[in-house]
Amino acid sequence: MNKTALKPKIILIGGPTAVGKSALAVKLAQQFNGEVINGDAYQIYRGMDIGTAKVTPTEMDGVPHHLIDIVDPGTPFTAAQFQTRAGTVIQALVAQGKLPIVVGGTGFYLNALAKGLPLGVAATTSARQRWEAELAAHGEDWLHDQLAARDPAAAAKIPAANSRRVVRALEVIEQTGQLFSAQSPPTEPYQPLVIGLTTDRALLYRRIEQRVDQMMQQGLLQEVAGLLETVSPDAQAFKAIGYKELVPVLQEQAPLAPAVALIKQHSRNYAKRQLTYFRNQMPTNWFDLLQTPTALEAIDQLVASFIKGEQNGLAR
Structure with a gap:
């Protein structure tokens, strides 16, 4: 018997920020009887909603989402913990006949999960x-x-x-x-299909800058101020883009406008690193839903073929 056939099938949706990953995950979950597992390193934290572009209940559209708001922002969280907790959710969903759909821009989290990378050595x-x-x-x-x-x-x-x-x-x-x-080579525990979303670089950067402006209008500065009331600025959570740049502003060590410009710059740089990681580390099937909305049909066909066993999940 083919041992690969016994491994649970999972969908991974990755790519840079601001390209529609969360919306695609919801659509695929609705169409293929799935549930969504967060794969973003900072959406796990409670109270970090605006700056992480955390999916809202309305955007979830009735689809259950897992591993969101599971940790207080003053608590460290590792890739190994994500790997373990996501694996537990995947096992439960598979037992229920559900399709696990992991979505997020933290490429290492997704890669560690899909490949079963050895992360278990205790930290010193x-x-x-x-x-x-x-x-x-x-x-x-x-x-x-x-x-x-x-x-x-x-x-x-x-x-x-x-x-x-x-x-x-x-x-x-x-x-x-x-x-x-x-270290011992990892044992890949799943059959993953990796879907990457991207778009033209200039369009991506414009969307990132617009998203930052929107976050500021939604109250990102106030969100950071609220976190600082109970969380140390040295906490892991404050390493997130959109948060670390505003801490000096709230401490009256820097003006606001340059800090916002820095958020945009760091977000653009991060998007570039995200694309590089997925292209170099994971076999990804790339689509541009922003400029080619009809590509959603091709994604649907790819997922359907993968579920039926007609597509092995490797990038085309």
């Missing part, structure tokens, strides 16, 4: 904090050089921009005395 707080301090002092490229000196194979696979993963690799090397790249 002192080692992690030391490497994070080195990152703050010297920057991403320097930190990546440290990994390259210790484990060239791992450095070749982990981009410098994924600083959290670089820190994790250095931490594991220090803790175990073994190369991070020498």
Whole structure:
């Protein structure tokens, strides 16, 4: 018997911000008897609604969503925790005959889930904090050089921009005395179909800037101010774009207008990194629903074929 056929089928929807991932997830869930699992690293946090563009109850349109608002913003949350909790939800949905649809722009979360990447080595707080301090002092490229000196194979696979993963690799090397790249190869637990949404770069950047303006109008500054009443500005949650830039404003250390411009710049840069990650790390089927709305029909056909076993989930 083909062991792959026994693995649960899941849909992964990724890509940069502001291209319609959440809306597509809802449509596919309605059409294919599915439920949505959040794959965004910051939508897990309660109270971080505007800045993360968290899907609203109206936008959910009756489709159950999982792993949203599950952690207080002062609490750290790791990719390993996401992998475990998402896996539990997937098992429950499959047992109910539902199609799990994981959606989000945090490429590493989606990749770790789909490939079963080994993330289970316990963190050593002192080692992690030391490497994070080195990152703050010297920057991403320097930190990546440290990994390259210790484990060239791992450095070749982990981009410098994924600083959290670089820190994790250095931490594991220090803790175990073994190369991070020498960890046991992962056992892929699912049959994934990866759908990526993208669009023309100029259009994407315009949409990002419009979204930031809309967030500010919706009260993003007030949302950040409310979080600061109970959450330390050093918390992991405040590393999110749209939040970290406004903390100095609320602390009267920076003016508002340049901070908003910085949110737009960081969002554009992040969108570029998101596209790079999905293109380099995951076999993705790309579509542009913004400029070609009729591509939704092709997505429907792809998902239907995947469910029937006529499409193996690999990118075309």
